[in-house]
Amino acid sequence: MRHIYIHVPFCRRRCSYCDFAIAVRKAIPAARFVAAIRREHELRRRLGEWDGEPLETLYLGGGTPSLLDPEAVADLVRHFTGEAGGATRPQESDLEITLEANPEDVTREAARAWVACGINRVSLGVQSFHPGVLRWMHRSHGPEAPARAVKLLRSAGVRSISLDLIFALPESLEHDFRSDLEAAVALEPDHLSIYGLSVELRTPLSRWISRGAIAPPREERYAEEFLLAHEYLTARGFEHYEVSNYARPGFRARHNSAYWRGEPYAGLGPAAHRYQLTRSGEWMRAWNVDQWAAYEPLVAAGTDPTAAREILTTEKRALEAVYLGLRTSEGISPADPLIRAALDEGPLLKLAISKGWLRNGGNRLVPSAEGWLRLDQLVVSLTTSAGGG
Ligand code: SF4
Incomplete structure (x- = not known):
């Protein structure tokens, strides 16, 4: 990893x-x-x-x-x-x-x-x-x-x-x-x-x-x-x-x-999350039981301490890619196929740019500090047609 x-x-x-x-x-x-x-x-x-x-x-x-x-x-x-x-x-x-x-x-x-x-x-x-x-x-x-x-x-x-x-x-x-x-x-x-x-x-x-x-x-x-x-x-x-x-x-x-780039990672210990590609090629997020008192005896007995797992659909990964990308000053690239699957390039995107919450910098959409203040609202506005609203 x-x-x-x-x-x-x-x-x-x-x-x-x-x-x-x-x-x-x-x-x-x-x-x-x-x-x-x-x-x-x-x-x-x-x-x-x-x-x-x-x-x-x-x-x-x-x-x-x-x-x-x-x-x-x-x-x-x-x-x-x-x-x-x-x-x-x-x-x-x-x-x-x-x-x-x-x-x-x-x-x-x-x-x-x-x-x-x-x-x-x-x-x-x-x-x-x-x-x-x-x-x-x-x-x-x-x-x-x-x-x-x-x-x-x-x-x-x-x-x-x-x-x-x-x-x-x-x-x-x-x-x-x-x-x-x-x-x-x-x-x-x-x-x-x-x-x-x-x-x-x-x-x-x-x-x-x-x-x-x-x-x-x-x-x-x-x-x-x-x-x-x-x-x-x-x-x-x-x-x-x-x-x-x-x-x-x-x-x-x-x-x-x-x-924030959506790369896989391992997580060990109580409550730790991990995100990885399964052998069958699906993206999985999983997390361990959150209490030390429960975690320790499980691993001591050789039992998997995973509390739950979820397989991420392409739609969910696309929404996450928009959200995580907009958290960063790199922003998102509408040309990225995953981003394209979630991004609604309709009037709300133009509105966000006209308000100065997003800048169209070359081929990337980059949030401003004012945009970050409205991050959740911005993500919902930009992903409505993909189910984000
Ligand atoms: S309780 Fe512990 S983990 Fe929580 S903020 Fe304080 S020092 Fe950090």
Whole structure:
């Protein structure tokens, strides 16, 4: 598989907005986790789901992968990169190996160990630099932790550092998003992921809102702060290359870009998704049971932990290709046969161009920041005749 995602489900506590499949643990069962991932990998090979393609990107996401001890991280990385044809991949390797980390987990020893096993990209869950906002989010780090973490990662030799920030917070928090952007840029990251807060069911946030303890975020605030980030970061040399992602030239996330291009990928661990071509030539998306407590005994017993699978029809793949393509600054090509199967080139397309939401750049349709603000609406408008409406 060219692209492998490993879902590390452990967190110290649940953040107020988070509905991810996580396992809150004080003690992290790192060795058991590594053993479970190796077993699932072996199982997928036995099932014939693993091809011999050379690895290009490995992504340890979560959850909080940085809660694994550095030896466990190295075991996982070496297991997959060793298979890709080298015992230990140095930083000069053309593999992209990403670790998601919380700032408070970055120590000098951990950063050195991560680099030694080949990790060359670290995505830090910063979210904000405001102490009150961090407390409200239930984050376990303070506002000083990201600067310390970035310094340690740089001096250990991590090639690419990404920071996550959240915007569109409830009014009552009086969040100054611009100062978060300033603080983030001052750390000279290579990449930034900027997410608008969304209220998900079964989160502390949704419970606070339903009992009236806090008002939900205003939609206008989302639009204002989305455009503020776009203007602020593009003026400082970042490319806005995907609706939520910015990079300095040469530092786009290759792993995530593979998702947006509709390339196949493997996913291991609880709740991990995978997307691949079956032996019978059909495109399949499948995902594992989402709870660690269910996943671990299944793989220990040699049972496939898949929760569900879907075979994607050509129509569905075409709609996804339009949606994923329009998430990116590459846009979509109406000449691509898959895109052509979904794209409605009728009056709504002309309207989107006349409004400036889409630009007809050569032979590609490319969204503007204003277009990204209306991404869902845009996709529905452009795919109505293919069933998108
Ligand atoms: S650290 Fe990340 S995955 Fe864990 S609870 Fe917080 S937002 Fe969710």
